[in-house]
Amino acid sequence: MELYELTVHELLEKLDNKEITLEEITKSYIDRINDKEKDVQAFVTLTDKEALGKVQTIKERKTKFEGIPIGIKDNMCIKGTKTTCSSKMLENFIAPYNATVIEKLNEEGLVSLGKLNMDEFAMGTTTEHSAFKKTCNPWNLNKVPGGSSGGAASAVAANMVPWALGSDTGGSIRQPASLCGVVGLKPTYGLVSRYGLIAYASSLDQIGPITKDVEDSAILLNLIAGHDEKDSTSANVDKKDYTKALVRDVKGLKIGVPKEYFGEGINEEVSISVKNAIKKYEEMGAIVEEFSLPIADYALATYYIIACAEASSNLGRFDGIRYGYRTKNFESLKDIYVNSRTEGFGDEVKRRIILGTYVLSSGYYDAYYKKAQKVRTLIKDQFNSAFEKYDVIIAPTAPNVAFNIGEKSNNPLELYMEDLCTVPINVAGVPSISIPCGVNSEGMPIGMQLIGKQFDEETIIRAAYTYEQETKFMENYRPTFKN
Amino acid sequence: MAVSKEEILHIAKLADLKIEENEIDEYAKNLEDILNFAQIINSVDTENVKESIGTLNNVNVFRKDEVKEFEDKEALLQNATEQEDGMFRIPKVI
Numbered sequence: 001m002e003l004y005e006l007t008v009h010e011l012l013e014k015l016d017n018k019e020i021t022l023e024e025i026t027k028s029y030i031d032r033i034n035d036k037e038k039d040v041q042a043f044v045t046l047t048d049k050e051a052l053g054k055v056q057t058i059k060e061r062k063t064k065f066e067g068i069p070i071g072i073k074d075n076m077c078i079k080g081t082k083t084t085c086s087s088k089m090l091e092n093f094i095a096p097y098n099a100t101v102i103e104k105l106n107e108e109g110l111v112s113l114g115k116l117n118m119d120e121f122a123m124g125t126t127t128e129h130s131a132f133k134k135t136c137n138p139w140n141l142n143k144v145p146g147g148s149s150g151g152a153a154s155a156v157a158a159n160m161v162p163w164a165l166g167s168d169t170g171g172s173i174r175q176p177a178s179l180c181g182v183v184g185l186k187p188t189y190g191l192v193s194r195y196g197l198i199a200y201a202s203s204l205d206q207i208g209p210i211t212k213d214v215e216d217s218a219i220l221l222n223l224i225a226g227h228d229e230k231d232s233t234s235a236n237v238d239k240k241d242y243t244k245a246l247v248r249d250v251k252g253l254k255i256g257v258p259k260e261y262f263g264e265g266i267n268e269e270v271s272i273s274v275k276n277a278i279k280k281y282e283e284m285g286a287i288v289e290e291f292s293l294p295i296a297d298y299a300l301a302t303y304y305i306i307a308c309a310e311a312s313s314n315l316g317r318f319d320g321i322r323y324g325y326r327t328k329n330f331e332s333l334k335d336i337y338v339n340s341r342t343e344g345f346g347d348e349v350k351r352r353i354i355l356g357t358y359v360l361s362s363g364y365y366d367a368y369y370k371k372a373q374k375v376r377t378l379i380k381d382q383f384n385s386a387f388e389k390y391d392v393i394i395a396p397t398a399p400n401v402a403f404n405i406g407e408k409s410n411n412p413l414e415l416y417m418e419d420l421c422t423v424p425i426n427v428a429g430v431p432s433i434s435i436p437c438g439v440n441s442e443g444m445p446i447g448m449q450l451i452g453k454q455f456d457e458e459t460i461i462r463a464a465y466t467y468e469q470e471t472k473f474m475e476n477y478r479p480t481f482k483n
Numbered sequence: 484m485a486v487s488k489e490e491i492l493h494i495a496k497l498a499d500l501k502i503e504e505n506e507i508d509e510y511a512k513n514l515e516d517i518l519n520f521a522q523i524i525n526s527v528d529t530e531n532v533k534e535s536i537g538t539l540n541n542v543n544v545f546r547k548d549e550v551k552e553f554e555d556k557e558a559l560l561q562n563a564t565e566q567e568d569g570m571f572r573i574p575k576v577i
Binding site: 079092094097189203232233236295297298300316319320321324326331332333338341342345350353354355357361367368370371380412413427428430 | 490491493494495497498499500501510513514516517518520521522523524525527529532533534535536537538539541544546553555558559561562563564565571573574576
């Protein structure tokens with residue numbers, strides 16, 4: 001077995017036993033990147049040589065994670081490194097400071113192998129909206145990796161990084177994790193600081209781990225969670241050790257299955273695979289009950305109104321003055337604003353700014369934005385009441401497995417439907433972890449998500465870990481890189 | 484929900500974006516599609532329901548009003564297309 005195939009906890013064990021060195025690990029990933037990046041196209045910026053340089057200066061590990069490599073989605077600021085959001089607008093932007101999550105990783109001594117491709121400004125579900133390149137799914141290179149953290153999920157699946165940080169506004173960690181057969185965790189809103197994460201929709205954005213297994217997910221969550229005074233929406237909750245939740249036991253666990261998630265719009269093979277996984281939970285001693293979550297039907301519309309409204313406001317800062325792309329065609333200051341934005345943003349970003357501006361504009365504010373905020377209250381309430389009865393809610397992560405690159409890119413609304421299962425979780429602000437639960441008839445991975453109550457990541461980690469240990473997806477299925 | 488050419492141009496102006504004549508129809512159609520889809524929320528009874536601006540209940544998060552110097556001003560300025568004497572340069576406005 002090659003080093004790049006191992007999980008981080010396996011690498012740490014071998015390091016502790018002096019079976020391997022940090023340099024061997026980093027070199028193994030660099031070789032792997034040299035071999036596979038031409039097919040997968042996951043990276044926007046590679047910093048693998050710098051990572052190797054840093055690792056070679058380490059004589060003895062001072063902290064447990066010193067010298068361990070990681071990949072970072074390209075919307076998190078790393079000081080001195082390009083942070084592009086996969087947009088022409090930020091093509092030459094060099095971050096002047098570190099995001100809080102990067103500070104935390106630096107304190108532990110982790111080294112970044114590079115910045116990973118994404119849909120421009122995290123808006124999309126296929127990574128086709130990147131201004132720079134299309135990332136391919138390692139399980140079938142003709143297919144999309146999902147999005148917007150498609151670079152991160154495909155890099156982990158292709159073993160080009162041992163783990164990665166993604167961000168999730170409406171499913172952007174979980175959906176690509178599902179399509180690439182890896183583990184993606186969106187923490188409770190507020191658990192991880194958003195300082196230095198380039199904003200898409202501030203009341204929904206959350207950073208989280210994309211990993212090969214659940215144990216690594218818990219370990220990485222430990223490293224990034226915590227209150228931050230630089231993010232006023234960061235929650236002041238007690239620090240926890242999530243690895244304590246890695247317990248193989250779901251006896252008596254109450255699982256709710258919302259029937260709305262298995263109806264119209266959900267691919268049959270996906271539905272069957274998730275239902276089989278739920279049966280497995282029953283066999284392992286969990287108590288499973290179907291229930292109705294009718295408000296889920298309204299979550300997608302609510303999400304697009306709120307997310308685009310917030311995006312239109314957040315992206316107002318890109319005006320070509322202090323940073324970012326500046327047009328060459330201008331006479332007045334107003335020309336700089338308008339032409340820089342028109343030339344610097346891609347089509348999908350402009351579509352969402354237009355929608356967001358529309359729903360916030362005079363005459364439409366009450367009918368769309370205010371109404372959506374009220375529906376959001378009801379969505380939160382229904383999730384809260386569901387969690388009075390259940391410890392975990394299980395649903396498909398994505399309505400479909402990975403589809404062909406270009407297949408849906410001409411129809412924005414059709415692509416928005418891919419977010420059907422993931423967005424309610426962001427709107428409600430609860431945590432959710434996506435883990436693989438099978439493959440379809442074409443061998444493409446299927447994911448299910450385990451949704452928990454606010455700040456109860458432990459329960460979904462325990463439930464995910466138990467299933468993973470029982471089924472060993474990783475040992476049975478591997479990406480094939482076929483064309 | 485029909486969106487007129489004038490409306491699209493008005494919204495683009497508010498957003499500081501330029502939409503060319505030959506792009507108007509497509510932007511209008513995309514906006515109409517999503518607005519038609521979004522109509523579904525009107526069937527939800529929200530009488531006496533308060534709006535949510537987020538998911539956590541923390542309000543009025545205060546901190547001390549202290550001046551903190553950003554440690555690396557050079558790093559901030561290097562991202563500007565035009566700068567002069569530690570300031571961002573823009574065209575004449577009056």
